[in-house]
Amino acid sequence: MKNTILTSLFIIAFQQLSAQTATRRDSLQGGLRPERTCFDVQRYDLNIKINPDEKTIVGYNDIAFKVVENTSKIQLDLFENMQIDSIVFNAKKLNFIREEIAVFITFPDELKKGSDQKLRFYYSGKPIIAKRAPWDGGFVFTQDSKGKPWIGVAVQGTGASLWYPVKDSQSDEPDNGASIKIAVPNGLMNVSNGRFLGSEDLKNGYTRWDWEVKNPINTYDITANIADYAHIHDNHKGLDLDYYVLRENEEKARKHFEEVKPMMDCFQSKFGAYPFTDDGYKLVETPYLGMEHQSAVAYGNHYLQGYLGNDLSSTGVGLLFDFITIHESGHEWFGNSITSKDIADMWIHESFTQYSEIVFIECQFGYEKAMQYANGLKDNVSNDRPIIGQYGVNKEGSGDMYPKGALMLNTIRHIVNDDAKWWKMLLKYSETYRKKIIDTQTVVDFFNAESGTDLTPVFNQYLRYTNIPELEFRKEKNDIEFRWKADEPGFAMPVDITIKGKKVRLQPTSEWKKLAEKVKSMDNIKVLKNNFFIKS
Structure with a gap:
């Protein structure tokens, strides 16, 4: 008998519901107007201080960009509740107008196409605190068992501009990576994306922790994790594996995270080399369940098998692995490496990533177990609305993008009816669009060409309608x-x-x-x- 409570948990947890009536704010956040398309972000250099007692942020973001079309105005984004202290360009303060989430910045002279520019965006304020992260966006301010601050942030769907100034669109990642420098009270550590460059005691009760990302990165992936962490370092076949966990969980984590090694072997054999080797791979213990923060995967599954100790498939197979470790790490290939241009196409992230769970099971436990798990996911499909959302207004589609999308891919595998060909296709897909931003049509065209079959009706039926054939x-x-x-x-x-x-x-x-x-x-x-x- 199916565990209906667990099924409901899955649907609620992974369905980031959004109203279907788009507002002006939605358009400002999700649209691609000339003030956004006229420039291409090259790099973010974030330098801030987070005060756990006051729950405040103060600092700046240096934003380097290339001008794509002549312009004297651009749009950046910062949530309305955050204060803009000043925006500086060539040592002069710029004029700006705020409308909802958008910050329209005017330059004194026209910026010429092809030129490289940089501005510094000073800001401060109290960021939104999440009510139930990661299902709603915001910060989590809590404490560990010793009473020390333990802080995390998750903003997928809600927007990175919730906590720092940014071009808040999946259509543009910083081509040359980012640096994240975050000062926190002495005795605490901040763990962000990429490689640790070092820390500096600022002599004011705070220590700044500096991190460097070499790769393009989704803006919602940029993260802060603050706690009194223990650091565990490992290496697997040349790939650095780093784990940052609460000190009380260090020994438990050493044993539990051994699962990462066979996972990496499986995913690299099926999807290609880990996409961010030069940034390393990390699991960071968080006060919320999990999130695919690139090269700093958020982990909050309490060192349990399954999903908080439960099996999303209700078959028993889901208890053979840690759901959060496998699922969120699968996003390194699907979501972080291959990114959808618009969040309406988030199935490109979530369908392939839930399918990666099935792939891992097959690697570890065989085809029959994988199919058992896949079919166990069917009862999690609600068929409530289409998987593809509304374009241009920051609206995702149905949470069915997880189970239904994965089952669609499993269906396509059996349409192809040639496993050697299927695995070759999946590998080529991952490698062809490695570190690229794509859309649904790109995916459909690829699988049509590689399979030699017109799969367009199949993709359309599962993605654009509620019913299954x-x-x-x-x-x-x-x-x-x-x-x-x-x-x-x-x-x-x-x-x-x-x-x-x-x-x-x-x-x-x-x-x-x-x-x-x-x-x-x-x-x-x-x-x-x-x-x-x-x-x-």
Whole structure:
């Protein structure tokens, strides 16, 4: 019997619900108007102080950018509750106008196409505190068991501009990486993305911790993790593995995180080399469940197997691995390396990443266990609204992008019907779009070309409609006929059945077709629904 409470937990937890009526603020955050497209961010250099007692931030962000089109005005972003202290360019303060989240900055002279520019954005204030991170965006200010501050931040979907000034769009990552310098009270450590460069006692009760990111990075991935951390260092086949955990959990973490090594072996064999080797790989213990912060993956699963000790598939297979370690690390390939241009296409992150769980299970425990887990996810699909959201207004689609999207990919694997070809395709996809920003059409075109099959109707049915395709049969005189019932016009997709135990591949369309084999009873036909996410 299915654990309905767990199913509800999954749907709530991974469905970052948003109203379908777009506001002006949504358009300002999600749109690509000329004030955004006229420049390309090259680098962020964030230098701030976080005061745990006052729950405040003060500091600046140096933003380097290349001018793409002549302009005298650009848009940056900072949440309305945060104070802009000044914006400085060539030693002069710039004029700006705030509208909702957007900060429209005017330059005294036109910036010329192709030129490299830099400004310094000073700001301060109390960032929004999350009510239930990471499902809503914001900071978490809490304490460890010794009463010391323990602070984290998660802002996916909500926006990085919740806590620092930024071009808050997935369409533009800093090409030359970033530095994150965060001062925290003495006795605490800040862990951010990339490599640790060193710390400096500022002689004012604070120590600044400096981190450097060499790679392009999603702005929502840039992170701060503040605690009295213990540091565990390891290396696996040349890849640095670093774990920052609460001191009381150090020994537990050493044992528990051994799972990372077979995970890396699996993912690198199936998806290609770890994308951020020069930034290293980290797991950082956080006071919230988890988040895919690039090269500093947030971990808060309490060293339990499954999802907080539960199995999202209700099959038992989900308890064979730590969901947060595997899922959030899978995002290093899908979401952090391959990024969707608009969050309406977040399925590009989440569908492939939930599928990476299935891949890991197959690597470790075999195909049958992987399929058992995959099919166990079916009851987590709500079919409430399309997986693809609204473009240009910072709106994601249904939380079905996780289980339904993964089941779609598993279906495509069985459409391809050649595992060697499938794994080659998946590897090539990951390597072709490595560290690139793409959209749904790019994904569809790739898999169409590599499979040699028009999969467009398949992608459209699963991503753009709520229903899953239904394989219908009927008996007409002495014949059995079959067809697809689907929303996508002209829907067609191969599917496998067995007739008296013999496997047969059908090529149904939206029109009735006759079954070539003679079958006396419908009871002799079994649809292989474990391989295809369909109704029948």
